[in-house]
Amino acid sequence: MSKKKHLNIGLVGYGLMGRTHSNAYRKVNNFFDVPFAPVLKAVCGRDAAKVKAFAENWGYESVESDWRKLIARKDIDAIDICTPNDSHAEIAIAAAKAGKIILCEKPLARTVEEGERMVEAVEAAGVVNTVWYNYRRVPAVTLAKNIIDSGRLGKIFHYRSCFLQDWTINADLPQGGTALWRLDVNAAGSGVTGDLLAHCIDTAMWLNGGISTVTAMTETFIKERKHQLTQKVEKVGIDDACAFLARFGNGSLAVFESTRYARGHKALYALEINGENGSIGWDLHDQHRLNFFDYKDESQLRGWRSIHVSDSDQPYMKNWWIPGTQIGYEHTFVHQVADFLAALGTGNSAAPTFKDALETQKVCDAVLSSAKSGQWTKTGVNWPAKSTRSAKS
Numbered sequence: 001m002s003k004k005k006h007l008n009i010g011l012v013g014y015g016l017m018g019r020t021h022s023n024a025y026r027k028v029n030n031f032f033d034v035p036f037a038p039v040l041k042a043v044c045g046r047d048a049a050k051v052k053a054f055a056e057n058w059g060y061e062s063v064e065s066d067w068r069k070l071i072a073r074k075d076i077d078a079i080d081i082c083t084p085n086d087s088h089a090e091i092a093i094a095a096a097k098a099g100k101i102i103l104c105e106k107p108l109a110r111t112v113e114e115g116e117r118m119v120e121a122v123e124a125a126g127v128v129n130t131v132w133y134n135y136r137r138v139p140a141v142t143l144a145k146n147i148i149d150s151g152r153l154g155k156i157f158h159y160r161s162c163f164l165q166d167w168t169i170n171a172d173l174p175q176g177g178t179a180l181w182r183l184d185v186n187a188a189g190s191g192v193t194g195d196l197l198a199h200c201i202d203t204a205m206w207l208n209g210g211i212s213t214v215t216a217m218t219e220t221f222i223k224e225r226k227h228q229l230t231q232k233v234e235k236v237g238i239d240d241a242c243a244f245l246a247r248f249g250n251g252s253l254a255v256f257e258s259t260r261y262a263r264g265h266k267a268l269y270a271l272e273i274n275g276e277n278g279s280i281g282w283d284l285h286d287q288h289r290l291n292f293f294d295y296k297d298e299s300q301l302r303g304w305r306s307i308h309v310s311d312s313d314q315p316y317m318k319n320w321w322i323p324g325t326q327i328g329y330e331h332t333f334v335h336q337v338a339d340f341l342a343a344l345g346t347g348n349s350a351a352p353t354f355k356d357a358l359e360t361q362k363v364c365d366a367v368l369s370s371a372k373s374g375q376w377t378k379t380g381v382n383w384p385a386k387s388t389r390s391a392k393s
Ligand SMILES: NC(=O)c1ccc[n+]([C@@H]2O[C@H](COP(=O)([O-])OP(=O)(O)OC[C@H]3O[C@@H](n4cnc5c(N)ncnc54)[C@H](O)[C@@H]3O)[C@@H](O)[C@H]2O)c1
Pocket: 012, 013, 014, 015, 016, 017, 018, 044, 045, 046, 067, 081, 082, 083, 084, 085, 087, 105, 106, 107, 132, 133, 134, 177, 178, 179, 180, 181, 195
């Protein structure tokens, strides 16, 4: 048994993210020297048979069927929220009041109003918190951040980003229920804006600073779907596609696009940034490669280089295998847990905190508002967000 200080995890929700997080908690101490050892104390879900099977598969010590009971337990240190977006605020606020450490899936909330209440709750309680915007922790994306912060790109002119999928083109696909809650506006808050563009916005502001104004358009291509829970045909309230233009506080211009109607694309998250001395490009389908153009290279040899981010001096990679071998999607969650536990060792929250994620929420809300009004809209973003104050202990 590990001699490290134990951190007893209470996981809420055992779907896709419940699996990625459980895997990360199990692996983190094998690969990262961090001051805490996560203990899979309890998992909470409403279906008794399924939650028991999940607990057995991943090694959770116990199960709960009501998240309120999980939060009330004295033997739980941290609540990890892996439920659909409509429950993030209620669970997080209750967990903060109970003094629990909180890890919450993205988007922070369905609206800025919900997000503000969540930030208030964690700040009033002084609890450590984080939001799982895991793409920041793809080694190639972290390397992009290091290059940009070093000033090597010079003045930034452009940022462009997309997140393309094609899985909802079928009109027979219902809305609501496990996984399909994403198509139900009441559960999700919005469509691709909160689900996919939120990732693009979080990474964009992390790399290039605050977004100040936006102008957007959205479309709902399939207007009605059967609801999986009620079995009634109901109006679809989410945005199936969204495109927006933006201005960053540093004067650069941006184009963002997301859709679930780009036939042929499974999850093409891509970004490019252009500065006066260089450019960087990255995409999720080739996530271990960073494309980099340096205008200061000797002119005859100048060109885009494709950096295989797998060497031990590149972000996170010394903790894994040998140079030249790749890691993947699940490792981004291990990195997030590792950074979270390292920060916890100093009593701090690892970025992005609730406060950081609220700034992303402000951009999402401004995008949806602009799509309705047809007007350029101010986001009200404060960047960098003031970090959450240190925890009580
Ligand atoms: N970071 C990422 O890249 C990423 C990827 C996918 C999803 N997400 C986010 O993670 C969250 C969960 O998404 P998912 O894909 O895992 O969804 P999912 O549908 O696969 O799983 C959701 C789980 O929550 C459970 N649940 C719902 N209401 C509950 C309640 N009241 N009490 C207990 N359990 C409840 C469901 O039974 C299910 O097990 C969402 O906020 C989503 O936006 C993030």
